[in-house]
Amino acid sequence: MKLQFCSSKSVVILLAIILSNSIFAGKISGTVKQEGTVNPVQFATVTLIRSADRGIEMGQMTDNDGYFELLNVPAGDEFRIEVKFIGFDSYWTKPFSIDSDENQFIDFGDIFIKQGVLEGDLIEVNADRPLYEVTVDKKVYVIDQMKTTSGGTCCDVMKKVPSLDLGPNGEISFRGSENVAVLVNGKRAGILGDERKSCAVAIPIPAAMIDRVEIITSPSAEYDPDGMTGIVNIILKEDKVSGYNGDLSINIGSTNKLNLGSTLSYRNNKLHLFSKFSTEMLEQRGNGYRVTNAEDREDYRNVKDNKLYFINLGSKYDISDRMLFASEAKFTRYYRNTLDSTYSSHIDTIYVDSQGDGFAQVYELGLYTNFLNDSKLALELSYDGQVKDENRNADGTASHDSSGYNLDLSKMILRADYYHNLSDNLQYEAGYKGRFNTHNKNYDTDNSTHVFQYNENIHALYGTVTFALTEKLQSKAGLRFEQVLASVFLDTTGTLIETPNNYDHVYPSAHLAYIFSPYSNLKFGYSTRVNRPELKMLDPFPQNQYISEVDSVGNPDLKSEFVDAFELSYALTQDKYKTDLGLYHHNIKDVILWDDDIDTVTYNNSGRGSLNGVDIMLKVSPLNFWDLTFTGNYYESKISGGTEDDQNGSTSGGIIRGISMFKIPSGGDLELSGTYKLPKEIITGTVWPDGQYTLDMAYQVSLFDDRLKLTCKVIDILDSDIYEQDITETTDDGDFHINSYRKYDQRTFYLTLLYKFGNI
Incomplete structure (x- = not known):
């Protein structure tokens, strides 16, 4: 893992110092160090928090030796200490109190904090971790605090993260664009699906296994440049306590x-073994219609039946105090069946039965070394393999038609990362990453066969330097070079035809952070990103040919889009509220546009584009038992230089979310979560002409010393989660108006049980 803006004075959490009037007062001290080393962590935030109301009693930053000392701690009250530093996970002590006569001085000794996971002898995951955190380089959302995701799927989690949204079929989008990179524990793996863009439906990880979701809007050069609008990093939970531990969960829905x-x-002192298992059996029933100005109406009925099984096995072994070996394997098996019915007055009823099954396997090895000279080396090797079969049968056309394909996908990733802390004010990082991908897709229809093969090898070198210009001003500069060797192979006649697409590109990045105080900071980020074409955009075989929707035909000569991304944000934390405001601007080159008529869409590179937007977050705590969080995003994109009139123009939209969380005095937590999507104005019309609003509710109670959690929730209380659009296509025969409506699922009542066992 990387130290983002790891200069010693980086901090974004509130430090509220309240003077005590107690007659008896104590002293608390300790030294914060980086786990695996003897290095002190300077300027880490140490906060003394009251257990009764979660209020902040006092706090300070560690000195040059990592030492802290809290004076005048009132006696009698129960407290916990939280230690935080940017790039590290929070550390919580167990509850303690100052006695009026005996236990007036408490020395915690060395407190070790670790990057990426929560570990330590005194560690205890705090049930009251904040829902939302802002660090210098990312925004973090704690999933356990989102009660309406309890017992749910990855789809449920993605729907609740601010500025994220899901498309009709589970496509993840951020700031109005699907050009976002989705990672799991910082890695792109086969469990995310076989396309470049991630579909939340394809991610087998349940909400109960997700610790937090990180949003990185301006990634630096050590990250892959994929994802034009940023990176969504899903961090899984990891057990921190010695001995045997585990949990069981069940989530039952009324639909x-x-x-x-x-x-x-x-876990013992040297070895950590872990396993995760999940299964999903989900049914979705939807309906919709499509009306044109020719007074043609088509009505749809849709039933989806999905079954998914996921197993994750892994181990970590401390070879020495400074060397760790890790291995992990993930297996996913899924079955999907979809029955679509299309009713119309001018054609026979069409029934399309789509069936799919697949198997994905992921193997990962890692060797991590901390050297005595305050540097570290990470070596990682991973292999993803995936096979997938899809078949579609259509009845009701002039004759019975069928089609299908077999997919064989393999990916190998080799990476080496070296980090060196030269001084308190200067750090650098360098590394290599190789990605070797092979994609084979064989179609089989009633009339023909078609073979599509895509090979892609990407070699990348990067370097970053982090430097504290002053005590308050920090900087980070980076450069990434990529060599891409890619080819499309097509076979429709028994002969493979190759279309090469090789290119080199340099991706610079630059970041500045100004720390006004421990309570506020201003950040600027610049990075160059890329949107490589989806594989379906390269594959010329027609898609969706048996339902009365538009066929998609790919273009093997399609090139990548490149974007220059700029971002400016300001964060402020006070006792009762927290706010974060961000502005962003993207310049896009070689925009991928579509050439279309009423029945067919293909793709080309044409024109330039821009994206402008604003993000805002406001969290307030009106009362000790009540938290309110509001988030919003508004964006506008423009495209010019397209070859058709309906390719040029602007698109605008936005999303507002609100979460109200109550602590019930008699026990339990109540959450109300609402979302409103503004009407989305696109070049050819409007999506959600009247806006779209949804409301969810959950009640959660903990029993038996927090070993058992019971959650009752209702998703889509108003039964209003729909997709609607009103568009006009311009053709040689005049304007063609289309109004369409889709509802993909129903209001659902859930009951969730989570039981923890072992040394929790």
């Missing part, structure tokens, strides 16, 4: 939905 999950781990 034929069932989720089961379990984790089990064993």
